Amino acid sequence: MSKTVLAAECPECAADVGLDADARVSEIVECVECRSELEIESVDPPTLVRAPEVEEDWGE
Amino acid sequence: MNPVGPRLGVLASRVRVEEKAIMAALDRRGVAFEHLDPRTLSVTGGAAWAGPEFVVNREVGHYRALYAASALEAAGATVLNSAAATHVSGDKWHTSAALLAAGLPTPATTLALTSEAALKALEEIGYPAVIKPLVGSWGRLVTKVADRDSAAAVLEHVEALPSPQSHVVYLQELVGRADRDIRVIVVGGEVVGATHRRGDEWRTNVARGAASEPCPLTDEITDLAVRAAAAVGADIAGVDLIEAEEGRLTVLEVNDRVEFKGFQSAHPGLDVADRIVDLLLSRAAA
Numbered sequence: 474m475s476k477t478v479l480a481a482e483c484p485e486c487a488a489d490v491g492l493d494a495d496a497r498v499s500e501i502v503e504c505v506e507c508r509s510e511l512e513i514e515s516v517d518p519p520t521l522v523r524a525p526e527v528e529e530d531w532g533e
Numbered sequence: 534m535n536p537v538g539p540r541l542g543v544l545a546s547r548v549r550v551e552e553k554a555i556m557a558a559l560d561r562r563g564v565a566f567e568h569l570d571p572r573t574l575s576v577t578g579g580a581a582w583a584g585p586e587f588v589v590n591r592e593v594g595h596y597r598a599l600y601a602a603s604a605l606e607a608a609g610a611t612v613l614n615s616a617a618a619t620h621v622s623g624d625k626w627h628t629s630a631a632l633l634a635a636g637l638p639t640p641a642t643t644l645a646l647t648s649e650a651a652l653k654a655l656e657e658i659g660y661p662a663v664i665k666p667l668v669g670s671w672g673r674l675v676t677k678v679a680d681r682d683s684a685a686a687v688l689e690h691v692e693a694l695p696s697p698q699s700h701v702v703y704l705q706e707l708v709g710r711a712d713r714d715i716r717v718i719v720v721g722g723e724v725v726g727a728t729h730r731r732g733d734e735w736r737t738n739v740a741r742g743a744a745s746e747p748c749p750l751t752d753e754i755t756d757l758a759v760r761a762a763a764a765v766g767a768d769i770a771g772v773d774l775i776e777a778e779e780g781r782l783t784v785l786e787v788n789d790r791v792e793f794k795g796f797q798s799a800h801p802g803l804d805v806a807d808r809i810v811d812l813l814l815s816r817a818a819a
Contacts, residue, residue, distance in 0.1 A: 497556060499570060500548040512547075525547075529696075530595035530623075532670015532740075533771060533788035 481519035485509040492519050539817040541566040542585025544574075544601055544612075547593045550794045554806035555589060562810065571597045574604075582608030587817040589613050589769075589809060591790055595623040595668050598790060611816060613809075614789045618766040622789040624667050625703050628765055635764035637757065638783040640775075641706040648688035651702035655684050663705045664691070667698060670788070671740035677707060708777050714785060715748050715774040717758035718796055719767070720808040721815070724755045728799045745795035753782055761787050769809055771796075 479492040488506035492513065496502075500513045501524050510524040541559070543566055545552045559566045567585050571592050576582065588605055590612050592598035602616035614622075621627040632639040643658060645651035655662055655678070664687055666674045678684040691699060712735055718725040727750055732743035739745060748754070754774065761784045762770035771791030777783040793805040 495553075495557065497548050497553060498568065499546060500553060528594055529666075530668050531593045532595070532673075533790055533792050 479516065479519040481513075481521045483507060483509060483511065484521055484523055485511075490521060492516070539586040540584070541813060541817060542569045542588040542610075543567075543591060544569045544571060544588050544598075544605075545591040545593070546570050546572050546597070549593075549792070550797075551792055551806070552591045554797075554804075555591065555809055558804070558806040558810040562814075564810075564814070569601075571601045574601060576601075576604035576608050578604075578607055580608075582610060584608075585610060587611050587613075587813055589813055590619065593790070595619070599623060613813060613816065614767045614769055618768070619789050622765040622767055622770070622787045625665055625786065626667055626701075628787055629703075631764045631766075632761060632784050632787075635760060637760055637764060638777070638781065640708045640777070640783055640785065643704040645702040645704060647700065648692050648702060651688055651704060652681070652684060654704055655681070658704060658706060660684070661707045663707055664688070665703045665705060667701060667703055670738075672736035672738040675736055677735060708775050708783060708785075713776075715754060715782070716745070716796060717754060717772045717774060718791060718793060718805055718808075719758050719762040719770045719772060720805070721768055721812040722759060722763065724750060724758050725805055725808050726750070726796065726800050726803050727754055727758070728796050730795065739792065739795035743795075745799040747799045757782055757784055765789070768812060 478494045480489045483490050483504040486507035490504050496516050502511050511521040512524040514520045514522045588610055590598055590602050599619045602612040602619050605612050606616050621631050626644050629642045643654045645654045661677050661679050664676045676687050713731040715727055716730055717727040727748040728745040729748045730743040730745050758772040761772045765787045767789050771788035773785040774782045775785045
């Protein structure tokens, strides 16, 4: 398990969201406070944006 | 292999557990790769392509995955799975047709070109039956219809959908043990392993909360899964099998950008991402 080493602000509720050391751009994470689904926009500096809404043709 | 060898890429707009595992497997081997995000990708026909020459397609959106694969192939790249495989396995009817052409067992399926034709066809198929969208996953909008009234109501909703493709109706018989199925992962023509998926409802998608447990491989499971993946042309596939009458297995669908989080939790000793990277590297080295 990767250790949480970075923190970014949730764009929805401004809570600190911990990111793992191996966090990657476009990775999907969840805010522990407001449960919003977020996308890592950048890891350096760590920034988050709201994840895109699920589209009709998404899946396997 | 790189930096002097072929350039490698992972195509994904959404980096989920699976994409992260593939990227980590590449990192562990010290292999450089480019993360291609379809949201910012454009490929010009006929122009020199300076991007990755071998790409694993992990785009979550079917149409973006399909057109990205086609454009990258037109630019000279090799994409796993190929655009042709994504075209077939991303569409339930094309998949059914490919499975039938390969002589594989699959539930009785009818394609009706209008809602009116669908309602008429359902009289022949009998109830309960299943209406599925041609494209889409995670069991969304897959509807079990118990009788003519409920079918007519569902088809009225289908008619109201905006896409002309949505008006083509895919109908399937409801097969035996619909509350559990078998997910088989196939990579490079070989079975990696299988899981049983059991749900509280009749749709057994892990995305709907179904639980994955290890499923022992049998000759029948292995044979059907390998042949089903080959039938749709997929190098990497998640083949869903279901028990029909008398315990015989039938092929329900083939997923070309297979999710394997549930599989991985049931099989901690197997590494699907590693197998995908093996395949990518062997293709790049060929």
